[in-house]
Amino acid sequence: MAMAMAAFPYQSIATQSAALCAFLLRSGSVRAFAVGSGLSFGAVPCGCAGRRPRWPTEPTPSKSRRPPRPPSSRRSASAAPAMARGSALVTVREAIEAHRTDARGGGDGPRAVFVDGSWHMPAGPDPRNGRSEFQSGPRVPGALYFDIDDVAPPPGDPSNSKGLPHMKPPARMFAHAMDRMGIRPQDTIYVYASEGCGFYHRAYWTLSSCGYHDPDRVKLMQGSLGEWKANGGELEMGELADDDPRLFRMGDVDWKNESPKYACWKEDAPNSVVDMAQLMEVVGGNASADAVVVDARSAGRFYGRDPEPRPGLRGGRMPGAVNVPFVSLLDLEDKTKFLPMDEVRKIFVEAGVAPLGEGSGMSRRVICSCGSGVTAAALAVGLEECGLREKGDISIYDGSWIEWGGDADAPIVSDEENAKG
Numbered sequence: 001m002a003m004a005m006a007a008f009p010y011q012s013i014a015t016q017s018a019a020l021c022a023f024l025l026r027s028g029s030v031r032a033f034a035v036g037s038g039l040s041f042g043a044v045p046c047g048c049a050g051r052r053p054r055w056p057t058e059p060t061p062s063k064s065r066r067p068p069r070p071p072s073s074r075r076s077a078s079a080a081p082a083m084a085r086g087s088a089l090v091t092v093r094e095a096i097e098a099h100r101t102d103a104r105g106g107g108d109g110p111r112a113v114f115v116d117g118s119w120h121m122p123a124g125p126d127p128r129n130g131r132s133e134f135q136s137g138p139r140v141p142g143a144l145y146f147d148i149d150d151v152a153p154p155p156g157d158p159s160n161s162k163g164l165p166h167m168k169p170p171a172r173m174f175a176h177a178m179d180r181m182g183i184r185p186q187d188t189i190y191v192y193a194s195e196g197c198g199f200y201h202r203a204y205w206t207l208s209s210c211g212y213h214d215p216d217r218v219k220l221m222q223g224s225l226g227e228w229k230a231n232g233g234e235l236e237m238g239e240l241a242d243d244d245p246r247l248f249r250m251g252d253v254d255w256k257n258e259s260p261k262y263a264c265w266k267e268d269a270p271n272s273v274v275d276m277a278q279l280m281e282v283v284g285g286n287a288s289a290d291a292v293v294v295d296a297r298s299a300g301r302f303y304g305r306d307p308e309p310r311p312g313l314r315g316g317r318m319p320g321a322v323n324v325p326f327v328s329l330l331d332l333e334d335k336t337k338f339l340p341m342d343e344v345r346k347i348f349v350e351a352g353v354a355p356l357g358e359g360s361g362m363s364r365r366v367i368c369s370c371g372s373g374v375t376a377a378a379l380a381v382g383l384e385e386c387g388l389r390e391k392g393d394i395s396i397y398d399g400s401w402i403e404w405g406g407d408a409d410a411p412i413v414s415d416e417e418n419a420k421g
Helices: 002-006 013-027 030-037 092-102 130-136 171-181 201-209 225-230 276-283 341-351 376-385 400-404 415-420
Strands: 089-091 112-116 188-192 218-222 292-295 334-338 366-369 394-397
Touching: 089 092, 092 112, 092 188, 092 218, 092 225, 188 201, 201 218, 201 376, 218 334, 276 292, 276 366, 276 400, 334 376, 341 376, 366 376, 366 400, 376 394
Parallel strands: 089 218, 112 188, 188 218, 292 366, 366 394
Antiparallel strands: none
16 A cells, blocks of 8 residues: 555645545455455545535545444443434543644644533522633633634524524524634634533534534533643733734624625535424424424423513413423533433433334424523433434424413423313
Protein backbone atom coordinates (compact mmCIF):
# COMPACT_ATOMS: atom_id res chain seq x y z
CA MET A 1 0.00 0.00 0.00
CA ALA A 2 2.82 2.40 0.92
CA MET A 3 4.50 1.67 -2.42
CA ALA A 4 1.27 2.40 -4.24
CA MET A 5 0.82 5.75 -2.46
CA ALA A 6 4.46 6.66 -3.10
CA ALA A 7 3.78 6.33 -6.81
CA PHE A 8 1.57 9.44 -6.67
CA PRO A 9 3.53 12.08 -4.66
CA TYR A 10 2.51 15.74 -4.12
CA GLN A 11 -1.08 15.27 -5.23
CA SER A 12 -4.34 16.02 -3.45
CA ILE A 13 -5.99 13.24 -1.47
CA ALA A 14 -8.78 13.03 -4.04
CA THR A 15 -6.31 12.79 -6.95
CA GLN A 16 -4.22 10.19 -5.12
CA SER A 17 -7.34 8.17 -4.34
CA ALA A 18 -8.47 8.12 -7.96
CA ALA A 19 -5.03 7.12 -9.18
CA LEU A 20 -4.73 4.51 -6.46
CA CYS A 21 -8.07 2.98 -7.45
CA ALA A 22 -6.87 2.57 -11.03
CA PHE A 23 -3.52 1.16 -9.86
CA LEU A 24 -5.17 -1.44 -7.65
CA LEU A 25 -7.64 -2.44 -10.31
CA ARG A 26 -4.78 -3.10 -12.72
CA SER A 27 -2.86 -5.04 -10.07
CA GLY A 28 -5.83 -7.16 -9.02
CA SER A 29 -5.62 -5.94 -5.42
CA VAL A 30 -8.95 -4.18 -5.23
CA ARG A 31 -10.69 -6.81 -3.14
CA ALA A 32 -7.98 -6.88 -0.47
CA PHE A 33 -7.79 -3.05 -0.33
CA ALA A 34 -11.54 -2.70 -0.06
CA VAL A 35 -11.65 -5.01 2.92
CA GLY A 36 -8.63 -3.49 4.60
CA SER A 37 -9.73 0.14 4.21
CA GLY A 38 -13.45 -0.09 4.78
CA LEU A 39 -14.12 1.38 1.32
CA SER A 40 -16.28 -0.28 -1.32
CA PHE A 41 -15.08 0.16 -4.90
CA GLY A 42 -17.07 -2.56 -6.62
CA ALA A 43 -15.86 -3.93 -9.93
CA VAL A 44 -15.27 -0.56 -11.64
CA PRO A 45 -13.08 2.46 -10.83
CA CYS A 46 -14.60 4.45 -7.95
CA GLY A 47 -14.31 7.88 -9.56
CA CYS A 48 -13.78 9.37 -6.10
CA ALA A 49 -11.95 12.40 -7.44
CA GLY A 50 -15.20 13.80 -8.81
CA ARG A 51 -17.41 13.27 -5.79
CA ARG A 52 -18.92 16.22 -3.99
CA PRO A 53 -18.16 16.28 -0.25
CA ARG A 54 -21.13 15.48 1.96
CA TRP A 55 -20.15 18.12 4.50
CA PRO A 56 -18.03 21.23 3.86
CA THR A 57 -14.33 20.36 3.60
CA GLU A 58 -15.01 16.74 4.53
CA PRO A 59 -14.77 13.73 2.18
CA THR A 60 -17.85 11.60 1.70
CA PRO A 61 -17.80 8.88 4.38
CA SER A 62 -18.20 5.29 3.36
CA LYS A 63 -21.65 3.97 4.10
CA SER A 64 -20.11 0.73 5.25
CA ARG A 65 -17.91 2.35 7.88
CA ARG A 66 -19.15 4.68 10.59
CA PRO A 67 -17.13 6.36 13.33
CA PRO A 68 -17.43 4.52 16.65
CA ARG A 69 -18.69 6.28 19.73
CA PRO A 70 -15.67 7.75 21.50
CA PRO A 71 -14.83 6.90 25.12
CA SER A 72 -16.39 10.26 26.08
CA SER A 73 -19.87 8.82 25.82
CA ARG A 74 -21.49 8.02 29.14
CA ARG A 75 -23.00 4.86 27.67
CA SER A 76 -22.42 1.74 29.69
CA ALA A 77 -21.60 -1.62 28.19
CA SER A 78 -25.22 -2.67 28.62
CA ALA A 79 -26.63 0.25 26.64
CA ALA A 80 -28.17 -0.11 23.20
CA PRO A 81 -25.95 -0.59 20.14
CA ALA A 82 -24.40 2.60 18.79
CA MET A 83 -26.38 4.55 16.24
CA ALA A 84 -24.98 5.57 12.87
CA ARG A 85 -23.32 8.78 14.03
CA GLY A 86 -20.87 9.19 16.86
CA SER A 87 -21.84 10.47 20.26
CA ALA A 88 -22.20 14.22 20.74
CA LEU A 89 -21.29 13.93 24.43
CA VAL A 90 -17.73 14.76 25.44
CA THR A 91 -16.15 14.76 28.86
CA VAL A 92 -14.68 17.88 30.45
CA ARG A 93 -11.18 16.47 30.02
CA GLU A 94 -11.73 15.93 26.29
CA ALA A 95 -13.12 19.44 25.93
CA ILE A 96 -10.09 20.91 27.75
CA GLU A 97 -7.75 19.02 25.44
CA ALA A 98 -9.60 20.35 22.38
CA HIS A 99 -9.42 23.87 23.79
CA ARG A 100 -5.69 23.64 24.45
CA THR A 101 -4.73 22.20 21.07
CA ASP A 102 -7.24 23.64 18.62
CA ALA A 103 -9.12 26.61 20.07
CA ARG A 104 -9.89 29.39 17.58
CA GLY A 105 -6.48 29.45 15.96
CA GLY A 106 -5.66 31.35 12.83
CA GLY A 107 -5.81 30.14 9.26
CA ASP A 108 -8.57 28.55 7.24
CA GLY A 109 -8.52 25.10 8.81
CA PRO A 110 -11.12 23.67 11.18
CA ARG A 111 -11.08 25.06 14.71
CA ALA A 112 -12.58 24.16 18.06
CA VAL A 113 -15.06 26.88 18.99
CA PHE A 114 -16.52 26.99 22.50
CA VAL A 115 -20.06 28.27 22.96
CA ASP A 116 -21.87 29.00 26.21
CA GLY A 117 -25.45 27.82 25.64
CA SER A 118 -26.77 28.63 29.12
CA TRP A 119 -30.42 29.55 29.54
CA HIS A 120 -32.52 29.79 32.68
CA MET A 121 -36.19 30.15 33.54
CA PRO A 122 -36.81 33.91 33.71
CA ALA A 123 -39.15 33.57 36.71
CA GLY A 124 -38.92 31.92 40.11
CA PRO A 125 -37.52 32.65 43.56
CA ASP A 126 -33.95 33.10 42.28
CA PRO A 127 -34.06 33.93 38.55
CA ARG A 128 -30.83 33.77 36.55
CA ASN A 129 -29.89 35.16 33.14
CA GLY A 130 -27.49 33.26 30.91
CA ARG A 131 -26.39 36.31 28.90
CA SER A 132 -25.65 38.38 32.04
CA GLU A 133 -23.70 35.53 33.62
CA PHE A 134 -21.63 35.08 30.47
CA GLN A 135 -20.90 38.81 30.41
CA SER A 136 -19.75 38.87 34.02
CA GLY A 137 -17.84 35.57 33.87
CA PRO A 138 -16.34 33.14 34.45
CA ARG A 139 -16.10 31.96 30.83
CA VAL A 140 -14.05 29.51 28.84
CA PRO A 141 -11.33 31.72 27.27
CA GLY A 142 -12.37 32.88 23.83
CA ALA A 143 -15.86 31.42 24.18
CA LEU A 144 -18.94 32.86 22.49
CA TYR A 145 -22.51 33.10 23.74
CA PHE A 146 -25.50 31.63 21.89
CA ASP A 147 -28.74 33.30 22.98
CA ILE A 148 -31.71 31.05 22.14
CA ASP A 149 -34.11 33.91 22.85
CA ASP A 150 -32.33 36.29 20.47
CA VAL A 151 -31.39 33.93 17.61
CA ALA A 152 -35.05 33.16 17.00
CA PRO A 153 -37.82 34.62 14.83
CA PRO A 154 -39.20 37.72 16.58
CA PRO A 155 -42.93 38.16 17.26
CA GLY A 156 -44.71 39.21 14.09
CA ASP A 157 -42.28 37.40 11.80
CA PRO A 158 -44.09 35.17 9.27
CA SER A 159 -42.49 32.14 10.92
CA ASN A 160 -43.70 33.24 14.37
CA SER A 161 -47.12 34.79 13.94
CA LYS A 162 -48.16 33.86 17.51
CA GLY A 163 -45.16 35.52 19.13
CA LEU A 164 -43.86 32.35 20.78
CA PRO A 165 -40.46 32.37 22.53
CA HIS A 166 -37.15 30.88 21.33
CA MET A 167 -38.54 29.24 18.20
CA LYS A 168 -36.13 27.54 15.78
CA PRO A 169 -34.57 30.28 13.63
CA PRO A 170 -35.00 30.40 9.85
CA ALA A 171 -31.95 29.16 7.97
CA ARG A 172 -30.98 32.62 6.74
CA MET A 173 -31.17 34.12 10.22
CA PHE A 174 -29.11 31.29 11.67
CA ALA A 175 -26.43 31.68 9.00
CA HIS A 176 -26.14 35.39 9.83
CA ALA A 177 -25.80 34.55 13.52
CA MET A 178 -22.93 32.21 12.69
CA ASP A 179 -21.30 35.00 10.66
CA ARG A 180 -21.50 37.39 13.58
CA MET A 181 -20.05 34.74 15.88
CA GLY A 182 -17.25 33.96 13.43
CA ILE A 183 -18.24 30.30 13.22
CA ARG A 184 -17.71 28.48 9.94
CA PRO A 185 -19.26 25.22 8.73
CA GLN A 186 -15.94 23.38 9.08
CA ASP A 187 -15.46 24.33 12.74
CA THR A 188 -16.23 21.98 15.61
CA ILE A 189 -18.48 23.53 18.27
CA TYR A 190 -18.29 22.62 21.95
CA VAL A 191 -21.42 23.70 23.81
CA TYR A 192 -21.11 24.13 27.55
CA ALA A 193 -23.18 25.68 30.34
CA SER A 194 -22.70 27.74 33.46
CA GLU A 195 -22.77 26.11 36.87
CA GLY A 196 -25.97 24.16 37.60
CA CYS A 197 -27.62 24.94 34.26
CA GLY A 198 -29.82 22.08 33.03
CA PHE A 199 -31.31 23.99 30.10
CA TYR A 200 -28.43 24.22 27.62
CA HIS A 201 -29.56 21.32 25.45
CA ARG A 202 -31.72 23.68 23.38
CA ALA A 203 -28.66 25.68 22.27
CA TYR A 204 -26.90 22.45 21.29
CA TRP A 205 -29.99 21.19 19.45
CA THR A 206 -30.37 24.46 17.51
CA LEU A 207 -26.70 24.54 16.54
CA SER A 208 -26.85 20.95 15.28
CA SER A 209 -30.25 21.13 13.53
CA CYS A 210 -30.14 24.16 11.23
CA GLY A 211 -28.32 22.64 8.26
CA TYR A 212 -25.17 24.73 8.76
CA HIS A 213 -22.95 22.12 10.40
CA ASP A 214 -22.42 18.42 10.16
CA PRO A 215 -24.14 17.35 13.41
CA ASP A 216 -21.02 15.35 14.24
CA ARG A 217 -19.21 18.69 14.53
CA VAL A 218 -21.41 19.91 17.39
CA LYS A 219 -20.48 18.53 20.82
CA LEU A 220 -22.13 18.78 24.23
CA MET A 221 -19.75 19.03 27.17
CA GLN A 222 -20.79 16.87 30.10
CA GLY A 223 -19.73 18.74 33.18
CA SER A 224 -19.61 22.13 34.84
CA LEU A 225 -17.15 25.01 34.77
CA GLY A 226 -16.21 23.96 38.29
CA GLU A 227 -15.12 20.59 36.93
CA TRP A 228 -13.37 22.38 34.07
CA LYS A 229 -11.29 24.39 36.55
CA ALA A 230 -10.66 21.36 38.78
CA ASN A 231 -9.18 19.53 35.78
CA GLY A 232 -6.77 22.32 34.94
CA GLY A 233 -8.88 24.19 32.42
CA GLU A 234 -8.35 27.93 32.18
CA LEU A 235 -11.16 30.38 32.87
CA GLU A 236 -11.61 33.93 31.69
CA MET A 237 -12.76 36.38 34.35
CA GLY A 238 -13.91 39.97 34.27
CA GLU A 239 -16.87 41.91 32.93
CA LEU A 240 -17.28 42.22 29.17
CA ALA A 241 -18.19 45.64 27.79
CA ASP A 242 -21.75 46.00 26.56
CA ASP A 243 -20.47 46.54 23.02
CA ASP A 244 -18.31 43.41 23.03
CA PRO A 245 -19.03 41.61 19.71
CA ARG A 246 -19.69 38.40 21.63
CA LEU A 247 -22.83 40.07 23.02
CA PHE A 248 -24.32 40.97 19.63
CA ARG A 249 -28.08 41.15 19.07
CA MET A 250 -29.88 39.93 15.95
CA GLY A 251 -31.81 43.21 15.96
CA ASP A 252 -28.57 44.86 14.83
CA VAL A 253 -28.24 42.48 11.86
CA ASP A 254 -30.11 43.03 8.59
CA TRP A 255 -30.44 39.28 8.14
CA LYS A 256 -33.48 39.44 5.85
CA ASN A 257 -31.84 41.61 3.20
CA GLU A 258 -28.13 40.92 3.39
CA SER A 259 -26.51 37.71 2.21
CA PRO A 260 -24.61 35.68 4.83
CA LYS A 261 -21.01 34.76 4.20
CA TYR A 262 -21.69 31.06 4.70
CA ALA A 263 -25.24 30.14 3.78
CA CYS A 264 -26.74 27.04 5.32
CA TRP A 265 -25.60 24.43 2.83
CA LYS A 266 -28.84 22.50 3.15
CA GLU A 267 -32.16 22.78 4.88
CA ASP A 268 -32.38 20.43 7.80
CA ALA A 269 -34.74 17.47 7.78
CA PRO A 270 -38.27 18.87 7.49
CA ASN A 271 -39.42 16.98 10.56
CA SER A 272 -36.90 18.45 13.02
CA VAL A 273 -39.77 20.58 14.30
CA VAL A 274 -43.52 20.16 14.03
CA ASP A 275 -46.26 22.77 14.35
CA MET A 276 -49.65 22.63 16.01
CA ALA A 277 -51.48 21.53 12.86
CA GLN A 278 -49.14 18.56 12.45
CA LEU A 279 -49.52 17.62 16.09
CA MET A 280 -53.31 17.79 15.81
CA GLU A 281 -53.04 15.07 13.15
CA VAL A 282 -51.08 12.88 15.56
CA VAL A 283 -53.41 13.46 18.50
CA GLY A 284 -56.42 12.92 16.26
CA GLY A 285 -55.24 9.44 15.37
CA ASN A 286 -54.40 10.05 11.71
CA ALA A 287 -52.65 6.83 10.68
CA SER A 288 -50.31 8.66 8.31
CA ALA A 289 -49.15 10.87 11.18
CA ASP A 290 -48.23 7.94 13.41
CA ALA A 291 -46.01 9.14 16.26
CA VAL A 292 -45.69 9.12 20.03
CA VAL A 293 -45.62 12.41 21.95
CA VAL A 294 -43.23 12.62 24.92
CA ASP A 295 -43.71 15.49 27.37
CA ALA A 296 -40.75 16.80 29.39
CA ARG A 297 -42.76 18.72 32.00
CA SER A 298 -43.07 17.59 35.61
CA ALA A 299 -45.60 14.87 36.42
CA GLY A 300 -47.73 17.36 38.38
CA ARG A 301 -48.10 19.65 35.37
CA PHE A 302 -48.50 16.74 32.96
CA TYR A 303 -51.44 15.26 34.91
CA GLY A 304 -52.97 18.68 35.62
CA ARG A 305 -52.48 18.50 39.39
CA ASP A 306 -50.04 21.43 39.58
CA PRO A 307 -50.63 24.87 38.05
CA GLU A 308 -48.69 26.01 35.01
CA PRO A 309 -46.01 28.62 35.81
CA ARG A 310 -47.19 30.79 32.92
CA PRO A 311 -50.52 32.53 33.52
CA GLY A 312 -53.50 31.73 31.33
CA LEU A 313 -52.51 28.18 30.41
CA ARG A 314 -54.68 25.16 31.11
CA GLY A 315 -53.17 22.20 32.92
CA GLY A 316 -52.99 18.64 31.67
CA ARG A 317 -51.59 16.82 28.67
CA MET A 318 -52.19 15.99 25.04
CA PRO A 319 -54.28 12.83 24.50
CA GLY A 320 -51.98 9.82 24.15
CA ALA A 321 -48.84 11.61 25.36
CA VAL A 322 -46.38 9.96 27.75
CA ASN A 323 -44.40 11.72 30.45
CA VAL A 324 -40.61 11.77 30.83
CA PRO A 325 -39.67 14.73 33.06
CA PHE A 326 -36.43 16.06 31.64
CA VAL A 327 -34.80 16.28 35.07
CA SER A 328 -35.18 12.50 35.41
CA LEU A 329 -32.55 12.12 32.64
CA LEU A 330 -30.00 14.37 34.33
CA ASP A 331 -27.48 13.85 37.10
CA LEU A 332 -29.11 15.58 40.06
CA GLU A 333 -25.71 16.45 41.51
CA ASP A 334 -24.67 18.17 38.27
CA LYS A 335 -27.43 19.03 35.80
CA THR A 336 -24.87 19.72 33.07
CA LYS A 337 -24.56 15.92 32.79
CA PHE A 338 -26.88 13.18 31.59
CA LEU A 339 -27.26 10.00 33.59
CA PRO A 340 -25.47 6.98 32.08
CA MET A 341 -27.19 6.18 28.82
CA ASP A 342 -28.38 2.74 29.87
CA GLU A 343 -30.37 4.47 32.63
CA VAL A 344 -31.70 7.07 30.20
CA ARG A 345 -32.83 4.33 27.87
CA LYS A 346 -34.57 2.49 30.70
CA ILE A 347 -36.47 5.64 31.72
CA PHE A 348 -37.80 6.14 28.20
CA VAL A 349 -38.79 2.50 27.79
CA GLU A 350 -40.60 2.37 31.12
CA ALA A 351 -42.50 5.54 30.17
CA GLY A 352 -43.75 3.94 26.95
CA VAL A 353 -41.13 4.68 24.28
CA ALA A 354 -40.31 1.14 23.29
CA PRO A 355 -37.40 0.09 21.05
CA LEU A 356 -38.17 -0.48 17.41
CA GLY A 357 -38.30 -4.06 16.29
CA GLU A 358 -40.21 -6.58 14.28
CA GLY A 359 -43.73 -6.89 15.62
CA SER A 360 -43.24 -4.21 18.28
CA GLY A 361 -45.99 -2.01 16.87
CA MET A 362 -44.16 1.02 18.24
CA SER A 363 -44.20 4.34 16.39
CA ARG A 364 -40.85 5.13 14.84
CA ARG A 365 -41.33 8.87 15.09
CA VAL A 366 -41.11 10.60 18.48
CA ILE A 367 -42.28 14.17 19.08
CA CYS A 368 -40.81 15.91 22.12
CA SER A 369 -42.74 18.64 23.88
CA CYS A 370 -42.38 20.64 27.09
CA GLY A 371 -43.40 24.05 28.41
CA SER A 372 -41.88 26.25 25.71
CA GLY A 373 -39.58 24.08 23.59
CA VAL A 374 -36.42 24.26 25.73
CA THR A 375 -36.39 21.11 27.86
CA ALA A 376 -37.89 19.09 25.00
CA ALA A 377 -34.38 19.33 23.53
CA ALA A 378 -33.02 17.34 26.49
CA LEU A 379 -35.43 14.55 25.56
CA ALA A 380 -34.41 14.75 21.90
CA VAL A 381 -30.71 14.48 22.76
CA GLY A 382 -31.32 11.67 25.25
CA LEU A 383 -33.41 9.65 22.80
CA GLU A 384 -30.67 9.75 20.20
CA GLU A 385 -27.75 9.23 22.55
CA CYS A 386 -29.29 6.19 24.26
CA GLY A 387 -29.92 4.57 20.88
CA LEU A 388 -33.72 4.35 20.92
CA ARG A 389 -34.15 6.51 17.81
CA GLU A 390 -32.14 8.06 15.00
CA LYS A 391 -31.88 11.84 14.78
CA GLY A 392 -34.21 11.90 11.76
CA ASP A 393 -36.95 10.14 13.73
CA ILE A 394 -37.05 12.78 16.48
CA SER A 395 -38.96 16.07 16.29
CA ILE A 396 -39.57 18.93 18.69
CA TYR A 397 -42.98 20.58 18.95
CA ASP A 398 -41.65 24.12 19.01
CA GLY A 399 -44.82 25.77 20.31
CA SER A 400 -45.06 23.23 23.14
CA TRP A 401 -47.43 23.88 26.05
CA ILE A 402 -47.38 27.67 25.69
CA GLU A 403 -49.18 27.20 22.38
CA TRP A 404 -51.19 24.04 23.13
CA GLY A 405 -52.32 24.93 26.64
CA GLY A 406 -53.20 28.46 25.56
CA ASP A 407 -55.48 27.35 22.71
CA ALA A 408 -59.07 26.75 23.79
CA ASP A 409 -59.64 24.37 20.86
CA ALA A 410 -56.69 22.09 21.62
CA PRO A 411 -57.79 18.79 23.23
CA ILE A 412 -56.46 18.27 26.76
CA VAL A 413 -56.70 15.40 29.24
CA SER A 414 -56.15 15.97 32.96
CA ASP A 415 -56.76 14.18 36.24
CA GLU A 416 -58.87 17.15 37.33
CA GLU A 417 -61.17 16.78 34.31
CA ASN A 418 -61.44 13.03 34.92
CA ALA A 419 -62.41 13.66 38.54
CA LYS A 420 -65.16 16.04 37.44
CA GLY A 421 -66.46 13.42 35.02
